[in-house]
Amino acid sequence: STATTKTSTSGDPLPSWNDGAVKKSITDYVTDVTKEGSADFIPVRDRIATFDNDGTLWSEQPIYFELFYALDEVKAMAPKHPDWKTKQPFKAVLENNMGEMMKQGQKGLLQIFAITHSGMTTDQFDSTVSRWADTAKHPIKKKRYKDLVFQPMLELVKYLQANQFKVFIVSGGEIDFMRAWAEDVYGIPKNQIVGSSIKSKYEYNNGKPFIIKTPELDFIDDKEGKPVGIMKYIGRRPVFAAGNSDGDLQMLQWAASNKFKNFEIYVHHTDSVREWAYDRKSHIGTLDKGLDEAIAKKWAIADMKNDWKVIYPSGK
Amino acid sequence: STATTKTSTSGDPLPSWNDGAVKKSITDYVTDVTKEGSADFIPVRDRIATFDNDGTLWSEQPIYFELFYALDEVKAMAPKHPDWKTKQPFKAVLENNMGEMMKQGQKGLLQIFAITHSGMTTDQFDSTVSRWADTAKHPIKKKRYKDLVFQPMLELVKYLQANQFKVFIVSGGEIDFMRAWAEDVYGIPKNQIVGSSIKSKYEYNNGKPFIIKTPELDFIDDKEGKPVGIMKYIGRRPVFAAGNSDGDLQMLQWAASNKFKNFEIYVHHTDSVREWAYDRKSHIGTLDKGLDEAIAKKWAIADMKNDWKVIYPSGK
Ligand SMILES: [Ca+2]
Ligand SMILES: [Ca+2]
Structure with a gap:
């Protein structure tokens, strides 16, 4: 590398860390x-x-924030999939029924993951995730995930x-x-x-x-x-x-x-x-x-x- | 990037290219x-x-230079594999018999590739290839491949x-x-x-x-x-x-x-x-x-x- 960047010698590079x-x-x-x-x-x-x-x-x-993304996306995609109203694991997601969702186990999670992460172009996925990250908020912290x-x-x-x-x-x-x-x-x-x-x-x-x-x-x-x-x-x-x-x-x-x-x-x-x-x-x-x-x-x-x-x- | 490198405005950046x-x-x-x-x-x-x-x-x-590497390596490994003297595709490689080697087809090439590219640690592979690149020469051009x-x-x-x-x-x-x-x-x-x-x-x-x-x-x-x-x-x-x-x-x-x-x-x-x-x-x-x-x-x-x-x- 030809970069010549040097660390500033003045100031604390880690101001949010307590001394210790x-x-x-x-x-x-x-x-x-x-x-x-x-x-x-x-x-x-x-x-x-x-x-x-x-x-x-x-x-x-x-739960992992990426799973929040997947759940949000299932809801966003639902209007185009009327059958999800009665079909697990999607039904549980749409009804915010966490208990039922967990019962769907690994297989249910993989289905949710697959439907929200595949079947689209890389460009489409990138813009869908970007939009979500710019707006979606964490249900407990009430802040955007990216914050x-x-x-x-x-x-x-x-x-x-x-x-x-x-x-x-x-x-x-x-x-x-x-x-x-x-x-x-x-x-x-x-x-x-x-x-x-x-x-x-x-x-x-x-x-x-x-x-x-x-x-x-x-x-x-x-x-x-x-x-x-x-x-x-x-x-x-x-x-x-x-x-x-x-x-x-x-x-x-x-x-x-x-x-x-x-x-x-x-x-x-x-x-x-x-x-x-x-x-x-x-x-x-x-x-x-x-x-x-x-x-x-x-x-x-x-x-x-x-x-x-x-x-x-x-x-x- | 924070790099601030600029192209030199003096001199030709592509001196080995003919103007055109x-x-x-x-x-x-x-x-x-x-x-x-x-x-x-x-x-x-x-x-x-x-x-x-x-x-x-x-x-x-x-032939691709990586195939030259594989052939050189088969020869270097041969002392530890006495059976290769009578076993194709290795026999053909050891005898420099290109015609016979080509007869071994895709399957023979894959065997040569596998034996020379796997079964070792990443460190071992890296140092074996580096040593080869530093020394091995092209049979026609009589220069090192890396030159x-x-x-x-x-x-x-x-x-x-x-x-x-x-x-x-x-x-x-x-x-x-x-x-x-x-x-x-x-x-x-x-x-x-x-x-x-x-x-x-x-x-x-x-x-x-x-x-x-x-x-x-x-x-x-x-x-x-x-x-x-x-x-x-x-x-x-x-x-x-x-x-x-x-x-x-x-x-x-x-x-x-x-x-x-x-x-x-x-x-x-x-x-x-x-x-x-x-x-x-x-x-x-x-x-x-x-x-x-x-x-x-x-x-x-x-x-x-x-x-x-x-x-x-x-x-x-
Ligand atoms: Ca972790
Ligand atoms: Ca090429």
């Missing part, structure tokens, strides 16, 4: 590995940082970028769903957003090419899939990895195996007042084995309640 | 779409350029990058094979190299994680696969696309469907003295339908013999 061991470990690490002549210096092209999304960059309770991102993590992403780290999202979420809004919200280019994917196919009709999203599964970017996705999309190990659940453990292990000095961090949801508090026994974002390994290996653990001055960006 | 219609069309395009206030101005994040590799950035005759890259195309890549285009390789070649050497040779980051792929899997033994390349096919990045690969890895249409064969036609069509002003270019192998001359009837790099469409749609066609002052970098 975690914040200091981050800035010590970045300072150490970016200083010319440091024994731990990392060449720019090896400064790869990977961030999980759900629960790491934005909230994920009471329920973690201010301290936005600062961390920016701080790393200012120090010439190339920051990637490596998430279990569907890749095109994230790309529709995350580039603007996080300042991470679309091609640096990695996720789970379904297959798509190229079609060419009357001189017009388009790409259709099919319901066929392509890749699951979770657990063992995360290091695999990293090698597939990035081609080198990260030196910095951030996650919040057992689904990120393999990604953190992969970063920890880097020959360069590396940094692993878990976001620990400990704030039942400002966000949510959950870990070992949560149905979403379970952090159990990962927490044990983080403690054993002295990885950083960001305690939301104690390490973060604010959770969400102010004024939104 | 093709060179002028390239510089006119880049000047037009990067000038603030131009009606055709393209925001930096939409300046996506995609280049085919074999036959577009380096030579591909008399048989096209100097005019290196200049074009650099020129686009200097004008804040993000340049990607989108090739039918195996992705990890290219990533092992192409980053340094072309100045294109590993994560911007897209290719065909085989599946890999994560393993964790005694506290050490590694990723193993398996023989299972994952994705073919050719023909219809190219626009699909572009959306998968990049997430937006290119505005600039370069290829040399019918395998690139869909990629060029995809670029041509961009709402921004776009540029499509075919490298036409017309130089039987300095490189090779082939197109419509070649067994490799067939350019037939693509040539018709390029002519009909007035896409640029770089005539190697007439448009390029030199083919390969001098002094190598």
Whole structure:
């Protein structure tokens, strides 16, 4: 890279982080590995940082926000599908009957996922998700989902970028769903957003090419899939990895195996007042084995309640 | 992007291109779409350029260079596989019997490909390919394969990058094979190299994680696969696309469907003295339908013999 951007030496790069061991470990690490002549210096092209999304960059309770999208879309599509009024799992969605929806299990969820994520062009999907992200609000927080991102993590992403780290999202979420809004919200280019994917196919009709999203599964970017996705999309190990659940453990292990000095961090949801508090026994974002390994290996653990001055960006 | 790199206004950015219609069309395009206030101005994040590799950035005759790699590797591996002396397709490779090798057909090629591209870790594969690229020489040209890259195309890549285009390789070649050497040779980051792929899997033994390349096919990045690969890895249409064969036609069509002003270019192998001359009837790099469409749609066609002052970098 020929970029010559330098971190501003004046001012705190992480103003929403309380002073303490975690914040200091981050800035010590970045300072150490970016200083010319440091024994731990990392060449720019090896400064790869990977961030999980759900629960790491934005909230994920009471259900993954992408599932909120799918439920909203089923409702938006319903007028064109009158049979859904009597057909599960759609009936339950249209009646806001969460209990009945859960009874439909994995199979029901996959049907909802397929109908809302496939059968359209990539352009159509992108504009539908963008429109949703610009307007839809979280039922409990009463804010737009895209405003329920973690201010301290936005600062961390920016701080790393200012120090010439190339920051990637490596998430279990569907890749095109994230790309529709995350580039603007996080300042991470679309091609640096990695996720789970379904297959798509190229079609060419009357001189017009388009790409259709099919319901066929392509890749699951979770657990063992995360290091695999990293090698597939990035081609080198990260030196910095951030996650919040057992689904990120393999990604953190992969970063920890880097020959360069590396940094692993878990976001620990400990704030039942400002966000949510959950870990070992949560149905979403379970952090159990990962927490044990983080403690054993002295990885950083960001305690939301104690390490973060604010959770969400102010004024939104 | 926060980069502020500007193209040098002094000097010719494409010194190895002869002055003429093709060179002028390239510089006119880049000047037009990067000038603030131009009606055709393209925001930096939409300046996506995609280049085919074999036959577009380096030579591909008399067989794809990746196949030379596979044949060299079979020979290097042979001492550990004494049975290959009597077992096809390996026997033919070890005896340099091209006629017999061709008789082994697609199945034989796939066996050679599998044995040389899978069953090892990503680290092992990367270092084996790197070593080969640093030393192995082309049997006819007597130069290293990595020096048989096209100097005019290196200049074009650099020129686009200097004008804040993000340049990607989108090739039918195996992705990890290219990533092992192409980053340094072309100045294109590993994560911007897209290719065909085989599946890999994560393993964790005694506290050490590694990723193993398996023989299972994952994705073919050719023909219809190219626009699909572009959306998968990049997430937006290119505005600039370069290829040399019918395998690139869909990629060029995809670029041509961009709402921004776009540029499509075919490298036409017309130089039987300095490189090779082939197109419509070649067994490799067939350019037939693509040539018709390029002519009909007035896409640029770089005539190697007439448009390029030199083919390969001098002094190598
Ligand atoms: Ca998560
Ligand atoms: Ca080619």
